[in-house]
Amino acid sequence: MNPHTVFIASAYGFTALIAAGLVLRAVLDHRAQVRALAGLEARGLGRRPRRG
Amino acid sequence: MIRDLANPTRFMSFSGRLLPWIVGAAILAMAAGLYLAFFVAPADYQQGETVRIMYVHVPAASLGLFFYVAMAASALGTLVWRHPLAEVSQRAAAPIGAAFSLVCLVTGSLWGKPMWGTYWVWDARLTSMLVLFLIYCGILALWHAVEEPGRAARTVSILTLVGTINIVIVKYSVDWWNTLHQPASIFTAGGPKIHPSILWPLVVMVAAFALTGVALHLSGMRTEILRRRVRTLTLLEAERLDAGPATGSQPTLGSRPTAAGPEVA
Numbered sequence: 454m455n456p457h458t459v460f461i462a463s464a465y466g467f468t469a470l471i472a473a474g475l476v477l478r479a480v481l482d483h484r485a486q487v488r489a490l491a492g493l494e495a496r497g498l499g500r501r502p503r504r505g
Numbered sequence: 506m507i508r509d510l511a512n513p514t515r516f517m518s519f520s521g522r523l524l525p526w527i528v529g530a531a532i533l534a535m536a537a538g539l540y541l542a543f544f545v546a547p548a549d550y551q552q553g554e555t556v557r558i559m560y561v562h563v564p565a566a567s568l569g570l571f572f573y574v575a576m577a578a579s580a581l582g583t584l585v586w587r588h589p590l591a592e593v594s595q596r597a598a599a600p601i602g603a604a605f606s607l608v609c610l611v612t613g614s615l616w617g618k619p620m621w622g623t624y625w626v627w628d629a630r631l632t633s634m635l636v637l638f639l640i641y642c643g644i645l646a647l648w649h650a651v652e653e654p655g656r657a658a659r660t661v662s663i664l665t666l667v668g669t670i671n672i673v674i675v676k677y678s679v680d681w682w683n684t685l686h687q688p689a690s691i692f693t694a695g696g697p698k699i700h701p702s703i704l705w706p707l708v709v710m711v712a713a714f715a716l717t718g719v720a721l722h723l724s725g726m727r728t729e730i731l732r733r734r735v736r737t738l739t740l741l742e743a744e745r746l747d748a749g750p751a752t753g754s755q756p757t758l759g760s761r762p763t764a765a766g767p768e769v770a
Contacts, residue, residue, distance in 0.1 A: 464561055464616065467612065468561040468565065475600070476721070478600075483731070490731055490738070493739065
């Protein structure tokens with residue numbers, strides 16, 4: 454085994470961890486806002502009145 | 506076209522159609538880049554296998570700098586044109602830039618230990634990169650400290666523009682000072698100084714990281730627009746409840762509440 458494998462694996466592992474965290478945060482945050490908006494709209498807020 | 510996209514509703518529609526394609530392209534580019542980095546690119550004649558750390562370190566550094574420049578451009582949009590989409594772009598870019606700066610620092614440290622014999626040294630390039638990460642942290646803290654989004658954006662914009670000087674320092678630190686970090690070897694006046702067998706996998710990895718960053722930024726902007734709609738509607742609901750049941754009008758996103766501040770709808 455290459456003596457530097459642990460450094461290379463750690464670098465890629467840390468990068469993958471941060472990237473996965475960013476993606477997870479993006480997905481969860483988006484879902485939370487969509488849910489909150491749907492809840493507000495269900496209470497009659499946010500829909501534009503029909504014209505005519 | 507840019508003026509059309511600056512409308513948040515049109516931006517939501519356009520970005521919603523574009524995002525899956527960018528995500529797909531990012532996944533393909535990342536797969537290709539990793540294959541090239543591990544199975545095609547040779548080991549460096551001096552650094553051996555550790556050169557493979559470069560394929561994540563350099564793209565992360567590029568994105569850390571790129572998102573700061575994007576934030577500075579958005580800060581100008583916020584202060585000069587007071588455009589809400591500029592605020593949204595600024596806010597969505599901060600955590601992504603901070604994350605990639607951290608990746609740059611950690612992977613650089615892991616590369617430094619076997620090559621330099623130390624994880625860290627207070628030289629100009631490493632220190633200015635650490636300062637960039639700390640500025641990102643300050644900006645993120647400021648976003649959370651000021652409740653009203655418009656006011657937060659204006660305050661953050663000033664800090665962002667002042668911090669731009671550090672980007673110049675990061676870029677030229679290896680030329681201005683005698684540092685342990687190697688000088689520029691890709692973006693130089695005489696062209697890249699890296700052998701093509703190592704350069705091309707790096708170019709693919711930079712493209713993969715860039716596509717990932719753009720996808721995360723677009724997604725973050727879409728979420729931020731939704732967050733502002735939620736905030737506006739929550740304040741409208743509170744105003745309606747304060748006014749009592751006698752008020753029969755239904756608030757909509759088209760109306761402008763006094764307490765909600767600049768609206769993105």
